[in-house]
Amino acid sequence: MIDPLPIQLLAEFFPNGVARYAIGGLLVGLGASIVYLGTGISAGASTFLESTLSYVSGRSRFQQYVSSRDWRVVFTGGIVAGAAVYSLTSGDALQYTTAVQPWRLFVGGVLVGVGTRVGKGCTSGHGICGVGSASRTSLVGVATFLLVAIGVAQVVAALGVSP
Amino acid sequence: MADAERHPLFMPLILLGGLVFGFGLAYSHMARPEVVLDFLQFEDFGLVFVMFGGAAVTGVAYVLAPRLLDGPPLTRRRFERRLKSFDRNVLVGGAVFGVGWGLSGICPGAAYASLGVGNVTILWALAGMFVGAYVQGVFRSRSDAGDATTAGAD
Numbered sequence: 001m002i003d004p005l006p007i008q009l010l011a012e013f014f015p016n017g018v019a020r021y022a023i024g025g026l027l028v029g030l031g032a033s034i035v036y037l038g039t040g041i042s043a044g045a046s047t048f049l050e051s052t053l054s055y056v057s058g059r060s061r062f063q064q065y066v067s068s069r070d071w072r073v074v075f076t077g078g079i080v081a082g083a084a085v086y087s088l089t090s091g092d093a094l095q096y097t098t099a100v101q102p103w104r105l106f107v108g109g110v111l112v113g114v115g116t117r118v119g120k121g122c123t124s125g126h127g128i129c130g131v132g133s134a135s136r137t138s139l140v141g142v143a144t145f146l147l148v149a150i151g152v153a154q155v156v157a158a159l160g161v162s163p
Numbered sequence: 164m165a166d167a168e169r170h171p172l173f174m175p176l177i178l179l180g181g182l183v184f185g186f187g188l189a190y191s192h193m194a195r196p197e198v199v200l201d202f203l204q205f206e207d208f209g210l211v212f213v214m215f216g217g218a219a220v221t222g223v224a225y226v227l228a229p230r231l232l233d234g235p236p237l238t239r240r241r242f243e244r245r246l247k248s249f250d251r252n253v254l255v256g257g258a259v260f261g262v263g264w265g266l267s268g269i270c271p272g273a274a275y276a277s278l279g280v281g282n283v284t285i286l287w288a289l290a291g292m293f294v295g296a297y298v299q300g301v302f303r304s305r306s307d308a309g310d311a312t313t314a315g316a317d
Binding site for chain 1 (some may be wrong): 172173174176177178179181182183184185186187188189190191192193194195196197200203204205206207208209210211212213214215216217218219220221222223224225228230231232234235236237238240241242243244245248249252253254255256257259260261262263264265266267268269270271272273275276277278279280281282283284285287288289290291292293294295296297298299300301303304305307310316
């Protein structure tokens with residue numbers, strides 16, 4: 001006799017199951033681990049923003065990333081291409097478009113751009129490599145942006161902004 | 164950082180890592196802001212599995228690599244954990260990041276992956292991130308220049 005409670009909870013909290021999330025997460029960790037094992041680099045996604053700005057801005061703030069900007073472009077290109085490979089093989093063939101409104105994406109993007117630079121990392125730098133390193137700074141960083149994001153998303157939804 | 168003379172496999176390996184990373188983000192549906200927003204609104208807790216699943220794998224790599232290998236085969240770096248110093252910026256920046264993430268459902272890696280699954284609308288988010296990083300960088304250079312007596316040329 002299977003206890004129905006866990007299954008019920010699974011359906012309630014995970015309406016899309018857990019396999020896609022767990023397998024996807026393991027692959028994300030594998031991608032970061034491949035880079036780390038080969039090069040010793042803890043790859044994050046957000047430094048690409050500043051390092052790429054060094055191509056167009058002479059400011060010292062961005063110039064410090066000149067030595068790493070080329071591989072960061074390659075890593076980011078890999079992320080885009082890897083996602084495209086998934087899309088092409090899974091059947092939706094690059095057809096997905098978000099319904100979230102452009103102003104939310106843009107304003108959110110600006111804040112993410114500022115926040116990740118001030119806060120020393122993003123969901124991959126802090127969340128994947130930092131937590132993987134058992135870094136207390138990263139754990140605090142993740143807890144901070146997770147709690148704030150949950151609060152903001154709840155307020156935005158309560159205000160009736162959708163999608 | 165000792166990358167002046169790079170191993171010929173350095174870039175191919177970075178590309179491979181990026182490919183797997185991006186494939187994983189798309190596979191987990193994190194490239195869709197709606198799925199992230201569903202998590203933040205407690206409608207689907209799947210994101211927990213993505214983040215901690217990913218961190219579990221890197222955790223194994225960070226623990227095993229220094230024990231099994233002399234050093235990274237493709238660079239002269241050393242295997243070090245990703246440790247950043249803690250200060251108020253981690254909290255302030257994390258909070259600003261959180262507001263943006265909660266508003267849009269988008270973070271940097273997932274935004275790149277979203278472009279890869281054909282989401283042209285995500286360019287709004289990417290443009291915003293570059294604007295944000297630029298504004299922060301300019302502000303930071305100004306305050307740095309204000310502190311230092313030898314201000315760097317603009």
